[in-house]
Amino acid sequence: MSRKKNKGDRKTLVMSICLRPHHGMCFQFYEGKGYSEDFTDHMGRVIRECEEDPDQVITLTCSTDVVCKNCPNNEAGVCTTEAKVQRYDSEVLRACGLEDGAEISYNKFLALVKKQVIETGKRKEICGDCSWDYICEKKLV
Numbered sequence: 661m662s663r664k665k666n667k668g669d670r671k672t673l674v675m676s677i678c679l680r681p682h683h684g685m686c687f688q689f690y691e692g693k694g695y696s697e698d699f700t701d702h703m704g705r706v707i708r709e710c711e712e713d714p715d716q717v718i719t720l721t722c723s724t725d726v727v728c729k730n731c732p733n734n735e736a737g738v739c740t741t742e743a744k745v746q747r748y749d750s751e752v753l754r755a756c757g758l759e760d761g762a763e764i765s766y767n768k769f770l771a772l773v774k775k776q777v778i779e780t781g782k783r784k785e786i787c788g789d790c791s792w793d794y795i796c797e798k799k800l801v
């Protein structure tokens with residue numbers, strides 16, 4: 661959570677966006693496909709809002725996040741493939757030198773993932789078993 665001054669100089673509490681670390685990869689290849697229409701509408705909106713304010717500080721979290729919110733695989737706050745996505749999250753954090761709970765600007769995080777995960781070729785090792793891998797893979801050749 662961060663504090664922001666409004667015009668009247670009164671302090672307002674602003675909740676920062678929580679993002680699963682591996683979604684920093686998904687965001688860079690997203691092309692509107694997903695688990696349901698509700699999910700893709702929501703994910704597209706989240707990405708647009710992040711891109712409209714790229715300096716905003718986000719909180720990295722290895723649990724269900726703002727994207728998972730409208731996902732049919734989110735069962736009472738836990739992903740049905742939790743072990744797999746936890747592995748993706750941990751690997752992205754390790755590659756970027758970050759920890760669960762880290763606060764970082766959206767811009768900086770996406771740039772780190774691009775440099776440390778995508779450009780090093782680690783993406784395939786990390787999430788090559790994802791059902792959406794074919795989308796990311798074709799964009800890298």
Ligand code: SF4
Nearest residue numbers: 728731733734739745
């Ligand atoms: S599949 Fe799991 S990690 Fe991915 S968006 Fe859905 S609930 Fe979240």
